[in-house]
Amino acid sequence: PGQSGVLRIERLEVTYGRTVRALRGVGLTVAGGSVVALLGANGAGKSTLLRAVSGTLRLHGGAVTGGTVRYDGRVLDGADPVTAVRSGVVQVPEGRRVFGGMSVEENLRAGRLGLAGGLRRGRGSDAAGARAARERVYGLFPRLAERSGQRAGLLSGGEQQMLAIGRALMAAPRLLLLDEPSLGLAPMMVERIAEVVRDIHAQGTSVLLVEQNAAMALALADYAYVLEVGEVRLEGPAGELARTDEVSRLYLGEA
Numbered sequence: 001p002g003q004s005g006v007l008r009i010e011r012l013e014v015t016y017g018r019t020v021r022a023l024r025g026v027g028l029t030v031a032g033g034s035v036v037a038l039l040g041a042n043g044a045g046k047s048t049l050l051r052a053v054s055g056t057l058r059l060h061g062g063a064v065t066g067g068t069v070r071y072d073g074r075v076l077d078g079a080d081p082v083t084a085v086r087s088g089v090v091q092v093p094e095g096r097r098v099f100g101g102m103s104v105e106e107n108l109r110a111g112r113l114g115l116a117g118g119l120r121r122g123r124g125s126d127a128a129g130a131r132a133a134r135e136r137v138y139g140l141f142p143r144l145a146e147r148s149g150q151r152a153g154l155l156s157g158g159e160q161q162m163l164a165i166g167r168a169l170m171a172a173p174r175l176l177l178l179d180e181p182s183l184g185l186a187p188m189m190v191e192r193i194a195e196v197v198r199d200i201h202a203q204g205t206s207v208l209l210v211e212q213n214a215a216m217a218l219a220l221a222d223y224a225y226v227l228e229v230g231e232v233r234l235e236g237p238a239g240e241l242a243r244t245d246e247v248s249r250l251y252l253g254e255a
């Protein structure tokens with residue numbers, strides 16, 4: 001309620017190696033309980049921003065070189081995924097990287113790793129928490145429940161994306177970071193992903209959504225940002241942004 005669950009990014013600068021300045025002073029806020037879309041061309045820095053929030057930046061050779069990321073007042077530094085997960089922030093990486101040789105159920109269980117120690121924050125016992133999370137996931141994705149014993153590598157692309165999202169939900173995030181969930185999926189499956197994002201939001205989880213499919217993202221979001229070479233080019237309520245000439249021309253494919 002109120003100000004809880006706010007992601008606040010201020011003047012964020014991220015560099016890969018010594019020379020690639022991927023983010024150049026980005027400000028972005030995700031209010032608790034909202035869906036925010038992050039749009040922009042390839043290489044604009046969208047994935048980089050998600051990594052800075054989820055603490056996976058260092059895994060990719062990047063580092064925060066300026067500015068701050070705060071979730072609920074707590075500082076996240078881009079290099080510590082465990083702190084992010086325990087704070088309630090979880091990323092679904094681009095390209096639905098599920099563990100192909102493991103079963104659906106085992107993939108979901110992996111989503112609980114890194115959570116221990118979060119128990120003191122009132123999640124209840126781990127077994128009860130895991131059970132509740134699994135029920136939520138299977139409720140959202142009945143298809144995964146039907147295939148719980150099957151190897152993840154045998155699922156369709158869309159089902160693997162569902163599993164990647166489900167695995168992230170196992171950590172009971174309050175803020176879910178989604179990196180291009182519709183990429184490479186058939187239109188019907190894209191529509192299904194959109195429904196899932198709506199359901200997840202309706203269940204009280206905030207979402208920061210990176211998408212190439214701007215029409216889908218703007219339809220789902222309350223607020224949106226457009227990144228361009230590491231800077232915020234445009235921002236505003238999603239409905240208003242969709243009506244600007246620039247966004248409709250560049251991202252919605254309208255003349």
Ligand code: ATP
Nearest residue numbers: 016020022041042043044045046047048049060061
């Ligand atoms: P895409 O949709 O192509 O993933 P994006 O908007 O997510 O684009 P980023 O992947 O964040 O953009 O990339 C931002 C900039 O940082 C680009 O110039 C990219 O080449 C560079 N970059 C991204 N990841 C790395 C990395 N691991 N090492 C070096 N440079 C990187």
